[in-house]
Amino acid sequence: MVSLSKIAGLILVPICAGLVCCAFPERTGYDRNIGDYKPVSTDAGAAQASNTSEDAPAKNAQGEAKAEPARTAARSDSSQHKNSAQKVRDAATRKEAAKAAPKPESKGSLEKYASGWIGAKYVYGAASKSKTDCSGFVMQVYKGYFNIALDHNAASMYKDSRGSSVSRGSLREGDLVFFGSFWKIDHVGIYLSGDRFIHASSSKGVMISPMNDKYWSHKYQGGRRFR
Template sequence: MRVLAILIFVTLLSACSSAPSQSLSAGKKNVSSNASETKNQLIQMHREWKGVPYRLGGMSKKGIDCSGFVVQTYQSRFGVQLPRTTAQQKDIGKSVNKSQLRAGDLVFFKTGWSTRHVGIYLGDSQFLHASTSQGVMISSLNNSYWKQKYWLSRRP
Protein backbone atom coordinates (compact mmCIF):
# COMPACT_ATOMS: atom_id res chain seq x y z
CA MET A 1 0.00 0.00 0.00
CA ARG A 2 2.82 2.39 0.89
CA VAL A 3 4.55 1.72 -2.46
CA LEU A 4 1.31 2.48 -4.30
CA ALA A 5 0.94 5.77 -2.41
CA ILE A 6 4.51 6.75 -3.31
CA LEU A 7 3.94 5.89 -6.98
CA ILE A 8 0.79 7.99 -7.07
CA PHE A 9 2.60 10.90 -5.40
CA VAL A 10 5.51 10.78 -7.90
CA THR A 11 3.08 10.61 -10.83
CA LEU A 12 1.25 13.70 -9.59
CA LEU A 13 4.47 15.64 -9.17
CA SER A 14 5.79 14.74 -12.60
CA ALA A 15 2.62 15.97 -14.30
CA CYS A 16 2.26 19.23 -12.32
CA SER A 17 -1.41 18.26 -12.12
CA SER A 18 -3.66 15.38 -11.32
CA ALA A 19 -6.75 16.26 -13.32
CA PRO A 20 -7.77 14.27 -16.41
CA SER A 21 -6.67 15.44 -19.82
CA GLN A 22 -8.78 17.29 -22.32
CA SER A 23 -8.37 17.23 -26.08
CA LEU A 24 -7.46 20.10 -28.35
CA SER A 25 -10.44 21.93 -29.77
CA ALA A 26 -11.15 21.43 -33.46
CA GLY A 27 -11.47 25.14 -34.26
CA LYS A 28 -8.21 26.23 -32.67
CA LYS A 29 -7.03 29.80 -33.33
CA ASN A 30 -3.44 30.68 -34.19
CA VAL A 31 -2.63 32.38 -30.90
CA SER A 32 0.74 33.78 -32.00
CA SER A 33 -0.38 35.31 -35.33
CA ASN A 34 -0.76 38.75 -33.69
CA ALA A 35 1.94 38.95 -31.03
CA SER A 36 0.81 42.34 -29.72
CA GLU A 37 -2.80 41.24 -29.18
CA THR A 38 -1.65 37.92 -27.71
CA LYS A 39 0.62 39.73 -25.25
CA ASN A 40 -2.22 42.12 -24.30
CA GLN A 41 -4.52 39.17 -23.58
CA LEU A 42 -1.81 37.51 -21.46
CA ILE A 43 -1.14 40.71 -19.50
CA GLN A 44 -4.88 41.01 -18.82
CA MET A 45 -4.93 37.41 -17.59
CA HIS A 46 -2.02 38.27 -15.26
CA ARG A 47 -3.93 41.27 -13.87
CA GLU A 48 -6.93 39.07 -13.11
CA TRP A 49 -4.99 36.14 -11.61
CA LYS A 50 -1.89 37.78 -10.08
CA GLY A 51 -1.04 36.22 -6.74
CA VAL A 52 -3.57 33.38 -6.94
CA PRO A 53 -1.82 30.68 -4.91
CA TYR A 54 -0.37 27.51 -6.36
CA ARG A 55 -2.34 24.35 -5.60
CA LEU A 56 -1.52 21.00 -7.20
CA GLY A 57 -4.52 19.95 -9.31
CA GLY A 58 -6.19 23.34 -8.76
CA MET A 59 -8.24 25.02 -11.48
CA SER A 60 -9.74 28.08 -9.77
CA LYS A 61 -8.81 31.37 -8.14
CA LYS A 62 -8.70 29.51 -4.82
CA GLY A 63 -5.60 27.75 -6.15
CA ILE A 64 -4.18 26.64 -9.48
CA ASP A 65 -1.19 24.68 -10.73
CA CYS A 66 1.05 25.57 -13.65
CA SER A 67 -0.57 23.39 -16.31
CA GLY A 68 -4.04 24.30 -15.05
CA PHE A 69 -3.18 27.98 -15.43
CA VAL A 70 -2.08 27.33 -19.02
CA VAL A 71 -5.38 25.52 -19.71
CA GLN A 72 -7.43 28.34 -18.12
CA THR A 73 -5.52 31.04 -20.00
CA TYR A 74 -5.81 29.43 -23.43
CA GLN A 75 -9.49 28.62 -22.89
CA SER A 76 -10.57 32.02 -21.54
CA ARG A 77 -8.34 34.26 -23.68
CA PHE A 78 -8.12 32.38 -26.97
CA GLY A 79 -10.97 29.84 -26.93
CA VAL A 80 -8.43 27.03 -27.26
CA GLN A 81 -8.72 23.75 -25.36
CA LEU A 82 -5.32 22.37 -24.33
CA PRO A 83 -4.45 19.10 -22.60
CA ARG A 84 -4.48 19.30 -18.80
CA THR A 85 -1.00 18.13 -17.77
CA THR A 86 2.54 19.32 -18.52
CA ALA A 87 3.33 15.80 -19.73
CA GLN A 88 0.63 16.18 -22.40
CA GLN A 89 1.21 19.87 -23.12
CA LYS A 90 4.88 19.28 -23.97
CA ASP A 91 3.80 17.19 -26.98
CA ILE A 92 1.34 19.59 -28.62
CA GLY A 93 2.00 21.95 -31.51
CA LYS A 94 5.50 22.34 -32.83
CA SER A 95 8.89 22.71 -31.24
CA VAL A 96 10.27 26.27 -31.07
CA ASN A 97 13.88 27.30 -30.55
CA LYS A 98 14.35 29.52 -27.51
CA SER A 99 15.67 32.30 -29.75
CA GLN A 100 12.47 32.18 -31.85
CA LEU A 101 9.91 32.47 -29.03
CA ARG A 102 6.76 34.55 -29.61
CA ALA A 103 4.02 35.66 -27.23
CA GLY A 104 1.77 32.71 -26.47
CA ASP A 105 4.40 30.00 -26.85
CA LEU A 106 4.65 27.50 -24.01
CA VAL A 107 7.96 27.30 -22.14
CA PHE A 108 8.83 24.18 -20.16
CA PHE A 109 11.28 23.62 -17.34
CA LYS A 110 12.75 20.59 -15.58
CA THR A 111 12.52 21.68 -11.96
CA GLY A 112 13.43 18.38 -10.34
CA TRP A 113 14.27 14.78 -11.03
CA SER A 114 10.76 14.05 -12.30
CA THR A 115 8.96 17.38 -11.95
CA ARG A 116 8.16 19.68 -14.84
CA HIS A 117 6.85 23.24 -14.97
CA VAL A 118 5.15 25.21 -17.75
CA GLY A 119 4.51 28.88 -18.43
CA ILE A 120 3.39 31.10 -21.30
CA TYR A 121 5.92 33.32 -23.05
CA LEU A 122 5.09 37.05 -23.12
CA GLY A 123 8.05 38.48 -25.02
CA ASP A 124 11.25 40.22 -23.92
CA SER A 125 12.36 37.06 -22.07
CA GLN A 126 9.31 37.21 -19.75
CA PHE A 127 6.82 34.43 -19.09
CA LEU A 128 3.55 34.11 -17.18
CA HIS A 129 3.05 31.12 -14.89
CA ALA A 130 1.72 29.74 -11.61
CA SER A 131 4.74 29.58 -9.32
CA THR A 132 4.75 27.14 -6.40
CA SER A 133 6.15 29.83 -4.11
CA GLN A 134 4.42 33.04 -5.25
CA GLY A 135 1.36 31.94 -7.20
CA VAL A 136 0.48 33.47 -10.56
CA MET A 137 3.24 35.82 -11.60
CA ILE A 138 5.57 36.98 -14.37
CA SER A 139 9.18 35.79 -14.33
CA SER A 140 12.24 36.22 -16.53
CA LEU A 141 13.84 33.45 -18.54
CA ASN A 142 17.11 35.23 -17.71
CA ASN A 143 16.62 34.68 -13.97
CA SER A 144 19.43 32.34 -12.86
CA TYR A 145 16.95 29.73 -11.56
CA TRP A 146 14.78 29.61 -14.69
CA LYS A 147 17.77 29.87 -17.03
CA GLN A 148 19.32 26.66 -15.67
CA LYS A 149 15.96 24.83 -15.54
CA TYR A 150 14.79 25.72 -19.08
CA TRP A 151 13.97 22.58 -21.07
CA LEU A 152 11.97 23.22 -24.26
CA SER A 153 9.34 25.39 -25.93
CA ARG A 154 6.24 24.58 -27.98
CA ARG A 155 3.92 26.62 -30.17
CA PRO A 156 0.39 25.21 -29.79
Protein backbone atom coordinates in the same frame (compact mmCIF):
# COMPACT_ATOMS: atom_id res chain seq x y z
CA MET B 1 -103.29 27.79 -147.67
CA VAL B 2 -100.87 26.10 -145.34
CA SER B 3 -102.71 24.40 -142.53
CA LEU B 4 -102.22 25.52 -138.94
CA SER B 5 -100.91 22.07 -137.98
CA LYS B 6 -98.04 22.34 -140.44
CA ILE B 7 -97.18 25.79 -139.19
CA ALA B 8 -97.13 24.55 -135.59
CA GLY B 9 -94.93 21.63 -136.58
CA LEU B 10 -92.46 23.90 -138.27
CA ILE B 11 -92.23 26.04 -135.11
CA LEU B 12 -91.95 23.17 -132.57
CA VAL B 13 -89.17 21.25 -134.39
CA PRO B 14 -86.49 23.97 -133.96
CA ILE B 15 -87.54 24.60 -130.36
CA CYS B 16 -87.18 20.90 -129.42
CA ALA B 17 -83.83 20.69 -131.17
CA GLY B 18 -82.62 23.68 -129.14
CA LEU B 19 -83.76 22.08 -125.90
CA VAL B 20 -81.82 18.90 -126.70
CA CYS B 21 -78.69 20.89 -127.47
CA CYS B 22 -79.07 22.96 -124.29
CA ALA B 23 -79.30 19.94 -121.96
CA PHE B 24 -77.41 20.51 -118.68
CA PRO B 25 -73.95 18.87 -118.53
CA GLU B 26 -73.55 15.97 -116.16
CA ARG B 27 -71.87 17.00 -112.81
CA THR B 28 -69.87 14.78 -110.50
CA GLY B 29 -72.09 12.91 -108.11
CA TYR B 30 -75.30 14.03 -109.81
CA ASP B 31 -77.63 11.23 -110.94
CA ARG B 32 -80.10 12.36 -113.56
CA ASN B 33 -82.04 9.16 -113.13
CA ILE B 34 -82.96 10.11 -109.57
CA GLY B 35 -82.79 13.86 -110.14
CA ASP B 36 -80.35 14.48 -107.29
CA TYR B 37 -76.75 14.00 -106.14
CA LYS B 38 -75.68 10.54 -105.17
CA PRO B 39 -75.50 10.04 -101.38
CA VAL B 40 -71.97 9.83 -99.88
CA SER B 41 -71.19 6.26 -98.85
CA THR B 42 -70.91 5.45 -95.13
CA ASP B 43 -67.32 4.24 -95.55
CA ALA B 44 -66.24 7.46 -97.21
CA GLY B 45 -67.85 9.56 -94.45
CA ALA B 46 -66.24 7.46 -91.78
CA ALA B 47 -62.86 7.76 -93.46
CA GLN B 48 -63.23 11.54 -93.66
CA ALA B 49 -64.28 11.70 -90.00
CA SER B 50 -61.41 9.41 -89.04
CA ASN B 51 -58.92 11.62 -90.86
CA THR B 52 -60.33 14.66 -89.09
CA SER B 53 -60.14 12.98 -85.66
CA GLU B 54 -56.57 11.80 -86.35
CA ASP B 55 -55.48 15.27 -87.41
CA ALA B 56 -56.85 16.88 -84.22
CA PRO B 57 -54.44 15.18 -81.74
CA ALA B 58 -51.51 15.89 -84.04
CA LYS B 59 -52.43 19.56 -84.20
CA ASN B 60 -52.92 19.63 -80.43
CA ALA B 61 -49.50 17.99 -79.92
CA GLN B 62 -47.88 20.57 -82.18
CA GLY B 63 -49.57 23.33 -80.22
CA GLU B 64 -48.39 21.84 -76.91
CA ALA B 65 -44.84 21.51 -78.24
CA LYS B 66 -44.82 25.17 -79.24
CA ALA B 67 -46.32 26.29 -75.93
CA GLU B 68 -43.99 24.20 -73.69
CA PRO B 69 -40.83 26.37 -74.18
CA ALA B 70 -42.82 29.43 -73.19
CA ARG B 71 -44.13 27.71 -70.05
CA THR B 72 -40.62 26.46 -69.20
CA ALA B 73 -39.19 29.96 -69.60
CA ALA B 74 -41.96 31.36 -67.42
CA ARG B 75 -41.26 28.79 -64.69
CA SER B 76 -37.52 29.51 -64.91
CA ASP B 77 -38.09 33.26 -64.59
CA SER B 78 -40.39 32.68 -61.63
CA SER B 79 -37.84 30.40 -59.93
CA GLN B 80 -35.03 32.91 -60.45
CA HIS B 81 -37.20 35.68 -59.05
CA LYS B 82 -37.98 33.59 -55.96
CA ASN B 83 -34.31 32.71 -55.45
CA SER B 84 -33.28 36.36 -55.73
CA ALA B 85 -35.98 37.41 -53.29
CA GLN B 86 -34.90 34.67 -50.85
CA LYS B 87 -31.27 35.83 -51.02
CA VAL B 88 -32.34 39.38 -50.23
CA ARG B 89 -34.38 38.16 -47.25
CA ASP B 90 -31.50 36.00 -46.00
CA ALA B 91 -29.06 38.91 -46.24
CA ALA B 92 -31.47 41.14 -44.33
CA THR B 93 -31.90 38.46 -41.66
CA ARG B 94 -28.13 38.06 -41.21
CA LYS B 95 -27.73 41.83 -40.98
CA GLU B 96 -30.41 42.10 -38.31
CA ALA B 97 -28.94 39.15 -36.39
CA ALA B 98 -25.51 40.78 -36.46
CA LYS B 99 -26.98 43.98 -35.04
CA ALA B 100 -28.85 42.11 -32.31
CA ALA B 101 -25.95 39.84 -31.30
CA PRO B 102 -23.97 41.15 -28.34
CA LYS B 103 -20.45 42.16 -29.28
CA PRO B 104 -17.77 40.07 -27.56
CA GLU B 105 -15.78 41.90 -24.95
CA SER B 106 -12.26 42.74 -26.03
CA LYS B 107 -9.69 40.68 -24.15
CA GLY B 108 -6.95 43.20 -24.76
CA SER B 109 -3.39 41.92 -24.82
CA LEU B 110 -2.51 38.41 -23.75
CA GLU B 111 -0.39 39.77 -20.91
CA LYS B 112 -3.28 41.85 -19.59
CA TYR B 113 -5.64 38.87 -19.79
CA ALA B 114 -3.24 36.43 -18.10
CA SER B 115 -2.37 38.98 -15.42
CA GLY B 116 -5.90 38.55 -14.13
CA TRP B 117 -4.57 35.47 -12.28
CA ILE B 118 -1.61 37.21 -10.63
CA GLY B 119 -1.81 36.67 -6.92
CA ALA B 120 -3.67 33.35 -7.17
CA LYS B 121 -2.27 30.82 -4.69
CA TYR B 122 -0.54 27.70 -5.90
CA VAL B 123 -2.60 24.59 -5.13
CA TYR B 124 -1.68 21.34 -6.83
CA GLY B 125 -4.53 20.06 -9.00
CA ALA B 126 -6.54 23.32 -8.79
CA ALA B 127 -7.61 25.50 -11.73
CA SER B 128 -9.39 28.74 -10.76
CA LYS B 129 -8.56 32.43 -10.51
CA SER B 130 -7.91 32.14 -6.80
CA LYS B 131 -6.18 28.74 -6.64
CA THR B 132 -4.29 26.94 -9.38
CA ASP B 133 -1.22 24.93 -10.28
CA CYS B 134 1.05 25.67 -13.26
CA SER B 135 -0.75 23.55 -15.87
CA GLY B 136 -4.16 24.57 -14.51
CA PHE B 137 -3.24 28.23 -14.99
CA VAL B 138 -2.02 27.70 -18.58
CA MET B 139 -5.08 25.59 -19.34
CA GLN B 140 -7.45 28.37 -18.19
CA VAL B 141 -5.67 31.15 -20.09
CA TYR B 142 -5.42 29.19 -23.34
CA LYS B 143 -9.07 28.21 -23.27
CA GLY B 144 -10.28 31.70 -22.39
CA TYR B 145 -8.00 33.69 -24.69
CA PHE B 146 -7.29 31.36 -27.63
CA ASN B 147 -10.20 28.93 -27.24
CA ILE B 148 -7.67 26.09 -27.27
CA ALA B 149 -8.35 23.21 -24.87
CA LEU B 150 -5.25 21.69 -23.29
CA ASP B 151 -4.75 18.87 -20.80
CA HIS B 152 -4.30 19.72 -17.12
CA ASN B 153 -0.77 18.32 -17.18
CA ALA B 154 2.54 19.96 -18.18
CA ALA B 155 4.06 16.79 -19.67
CA SER B 156 0.92 16.16 -21.78
CA MET B 157 1.02 19.74 -23.08
CA TYR B 158 4.65 19.25 -24.09
CA LYS B 159 3.77 16.09 -26.05
CA ASP B 160 0.56 17.50 -27.60
CA SER B 161 0.87 16.98 -31.38
CA ARG B 162 -1.03 20.20 -32.10
CA GLY B 163 1.97 22.17 -30.91
CA SER B 164 5.15 22.73 -32.91
CA SER B 165 8.64 23.07 -31.47
CA VAL B 166 10.06 26.61 -31.27
CA SER B 167 13.74 27.45 -30.74
CA ARG B 168 14.75 29.64 -27.82
CA GLY B 169 15.56 32.59 -30.06
CA SER B 170 12.25 32.37 -31.99
CA LEU B 171 9.88 32.47 -29.02
CA ARG B 172 7.03 34.96 -29.25
CA GLU B 173 4.23 36.02 -26.93
CA GLY B 174 1.75 33.20 -26.32
CA ASP B 175 4.18 30.32 -26.85
CA LEU B 176 4.37 27.77 -24.04
CA VAL B 177 7.69 27.37 -22.27
CA PHE B 178 8.54 24.14 -20.44
CA PHE B 179 10.91 23.43 -17.59
CA GLY B 180 12.23 20.35 -15.80
CA SER B 181 15.01 17.90 -16.42
CA PHE B 182 16.13 15.67 -19.26
CA TRP B 183 13.90 12.94 -17.85
CA LYS B 184 10.80 14.89 -16.92
CA ILE B 185 8.77 18.02 -17.73
CA ASP B 186 7.42 19.34 -14.44
CA HIS B 187 6.61 23.01 -15.06
CA VAL B 188 4.98 25.16 -17.77
CA GLY B 189 4.39 28.87 -18.32
CA ILE B 190 3.34 31.32 -21.06
CA TYR B 191 5.98 33.38 -22.84
CA LEU B 192 5.54 37.19 -22.80
CA SER B 193 7.28 39.94 -24.73
CA GLY B 194 10.51 41.22 -23.21
CA ASP B 195 11.83 37.68 -22.70
CA ARG B 196 9.57 37.02 -19.72
CA PHE B 197 7.03 34.36 -18.86
CA ILE B 198 3.97 34.21 -16.61
CA HIS B 199 3.43 31.06 -14.56
CA ALA B 200 2.12 29.61 -11.32
CA SER B 201 5.13 29.19 -9.04
CA SER B 202 4.81 26.57 -6.31
CA SER B 203 6.29 29.05 -3.82
CA LYS B 204 4.77 32.40 -4.86
CA GLY B 205 1.68 31.55 -6.90
CA VAL B 206 0.96 33.21 -10.26
CA MET B 207 3.71 35.67 -11.15
CA ILE B 208 5.87 37.01 -13.99
CA SER B 209 9.54 35.98 -14.15
CA PRO B 210 12.41 36.76 -16.56
CA MET B 211 13.47 33.89 -18.79
CA ASN B 212 17.09 34.37 -17.72
CA ASP B 213 16.23 33.90 -14.04
CA LYS B 214 19.02 31.87 -12.42
CA TYR B 215 16.63 29.26 -11.13
CA TRP B 216 14.56 28.82 -14.31
CA SER B 217 17.14 29.34 -17.03
CA HIS B 218 19.04 26.10 -16.36
CA LYS B 219 15.75 24.14 -16.09
CA TYR B 220 14.43 25.32 -19.50
CA GLN B 221 13.60 22.37 -21.79
CA GLY B 222 11.93 23.96 -24.83
CA GLY B 223 9.05 25.95 -26.31
CA ARG B 224 5.89 24.91 -28.15
CA ARG B 225 3.56 26.97 -30.37
CA PHE B 226 -0.14 26.13 -30.67
CA ARG B 227 -1.42 28.98 -32.86
